[in-house]
Amino acid sequence: MSIEETLKDALSGLTTYYEVNHLRANPAKTQVCVFHLRNKEAKRQLNVSWCGTPLSHSEHPVYLGVTLDRCLTFxxxxxxxxxxxxxxxxxxxxxxxxxxxxxxxxxxxxxxxxxxxxxxxxxxxxxxxxxxxxxxxxxxxxxxxxxxxxxxxxxxxxxxxxxxxxxxxxxxxxxxxxxxxxxxxxxxxxHGHVPAPSRLKSRKSFLxxxxxxxxxxxxxxxxxxxxxxxxxxxxxxxxxxxxxxxxxxxxxxxxxxxxxxxxxxxxxxxxx
Structure with a gap:
């Protein structure tokens, strides 16, 4: 998938940033999740690795105390x-x-x-x-x-x-x-962010x-x-x-x- 290749390229750049700033990556504590409305691919997991370690897939990742889900229904x-x-x-x-x-x-x-x-x-x-x-x-x-x-x-x-x-x-x-x-x-x-055009009437953007x-x-x-x-x-x-x-x-x-x-x-x- 193109999204997997994009994520691998982003992680490669992030690895370089870590090395320059004397930081150490921790792939074991890094998770991946995909957000979409395609029910046919609801169970599909991304195959992404970072520093040679496959990243675990999470259906409900927690970000700053908020539990997310695939469709962002919360x-x-x-x-x-x-x-x-x-x-x-x-x-x-x-x-x-x-x-x-x-x-x-x-x-x-x-x-x-x-x-x-x-x-x-x-x-x-x-x-x-x-x-x-x-x-x-x-x-x-x-x-x-x-x-x-x-x-x-x-x-x-x-x-x-x-x-x-x-x-x-x-x-x-x-x-x-x-x-x-x-x-x-x-x-x-x-601040100053322009929201993307809405394609679904059911999605009520904050902005x-x-x-x-x-x-x-x-x-x-x-x-x-x-x-x-x-x-x-x-x-x-x-x-x-x-x-x-x-x-x-x-x-x-x-x-x-x-x-x-x-x-x-x-x-x-x-x-x-």
Whole structure:
């Protein structure tokens, strides 16, 4: 294949660079992967050698913590990320059973630091994937740990009570923030880059489908959040405005949990 010959020539030049700069190549830790949409050649592996050592083929290489796949759907990466968030939710549940950890502010800060930060890592790269929404159930569980609400609780109410913008909005704002950096910061690797013509409608490029952010991230999240709530007027919502802060309530965990269940209208109630 011509691509194999091209890679061998590139590696030959890289070997010369290593020798000039007194570096040592490590082919044993080098992997090759091919990205394409030809399903007939999905299982084909490249035959490439470097310094006489055949390079191993990886179907899901990891680059800077992001797991890639042949079609760049990021399905594997999102599945692994969801498992990580679920593990961190277990830590969050442990805090609800302790006296010093069962505080709404502590739980919210812990969820943002452990769960949401993990779920949003490098999201400008994979936010447009059709599999991105698979992360939302794990983050819904994080908000249930913060609020003490039950599973039947409407997700709109869940995020209002947790004081955290919904995951799709947070990912979209993060992508738009990165797009603004790409257009304004000359140090950005993609600054001034011209995207290649798109051949498939299903491929949504970061440079062509994401608009730069014109507000602060907080203002953008609130604006998109309120617009989302206005577009679903028939869903059961509370008379609490959307804000990235906890609504008023008691710091006592038992009272806070009971109050949120009363606000959402989902929970046990005594019959007269």
């Amino acid at each position: 399905k594997t990466h999102i599945t692994k990320t969801k498992a990580k968030v679920s593990t961190r939710n277990n830590i969050l549940r442990k805090l609800t059973n302790t006296r010093w950890g069962a505080c709404p502010k502590t739980l919210r800060a812990t969820a943002l630091a452990l769960c949401f930060s993990t779920a949003e890592y490098a999201c400008p790269a994979w936010e447009r994937s059709t599999h991105a929404k698979k992360l939302d159930p794990a983050l819904n569980e994080s908000c249930r740990c913060i609020t003490g609400c039950l599973k039947p609780t409407n997700t709109n109410n869940l995020y209002i009570l947790a004081g955290i913008a919904p995951p799709d909005i947070r990912r979209a704002v993060a992508s738009r923030t990165e797009r603004r950096r790409q257009t304004t910061d000359e140090r950005h690797p993609l 062509t489908s994401t608009a730069p952010l014109e507000k602060t991230p907080t203002e953008a999240r609130l604006a998109m959040w309120k617009e989302k709530l206005n577009n679903h007027p028939h869903s059961p919502t509370m008379h609490i405005p959307a804000a990235e802060s906890l609504p008023p309530g008691d710091n006592n965990w038992a009272k806070w949990k009971c109050l949120n269940r009363l606000r959402s209208g989902v929970g046990r109630s005594g019959k007269p």
